[in-house]
Amino acid sequence: MKKPALSEWILLVSALLFVAKAHAVNPDLRVDGYARETPPGAPMSAAYLSLHNTGAKDLLLEAVELSGSQDGGADLHTTERSEGVSRMRPLKQVAIAAGQQLQMAPGGIHLMIHGLRLRAGELLPLRLVFNDGSSLEVQVPVVGQGTAEKEHHHHHG
Known part of the structure; x- marks a missing residue:
């Protein structure tokens, strides 16, 4: 039986490190x-x-995906106000400095969820993807249109 060449071992280890990252x-x-x-x-x-x-x-959030077998997608957006008019604009990434907090809110940075009908009482599974290859799975509750934002609770996936 032929022994694997050193270059084949290096390629295998590199591939495994890429998958792990x-x-x-x-x-x-x-x-x-x-x-x-x-x-x-x-x-x-x-x-x-x-x-x-x-x-x-520091963390750099590059994408938010709907996790699981969900249809549709999620995109980072911000709302900008100019001359009394609000406009949404897509964001490629959002920075979160070490030790700091990013608070998404209506009229500011938010996620646009498209291609999926959300119903109050459900959980929305999301996958947060960062520039270093790391990710985090979370679930957030879906609340009714009239529900105050302080009534929500978080769910980690």
Whole structure:
């Protein structure tokens, strides 16, 4: 039987390290949040997260995905106000400094949820993806349109 060449071992170890990094979990983040139920006739809804970076390194949130076998998607957005008019703009990434908290809110940074009808009482599973390859699975409750944001509770996945 032929022994694997050194280059084959290096390639195998490199591939395993890449897979391990791609599936790393970010333990330095505490998450709270909620999503709004999809309004009747609307194609999308919004979710708002509070992200507290408890680690010593800055984090860069690059994507939010619907986890599991969900249809649709989630995109980072911000609302900007200019000359009395509010406009939404997509964000490529959001920084969360070490020891700091990012508070998403209506009229500011938020997640646009599209292609999925959210109903009050459900849990929305999300996967937060960071620039270092780490990720974090969370579940946020879906609340009714008239529910005050202080009534929500967080769920870690």
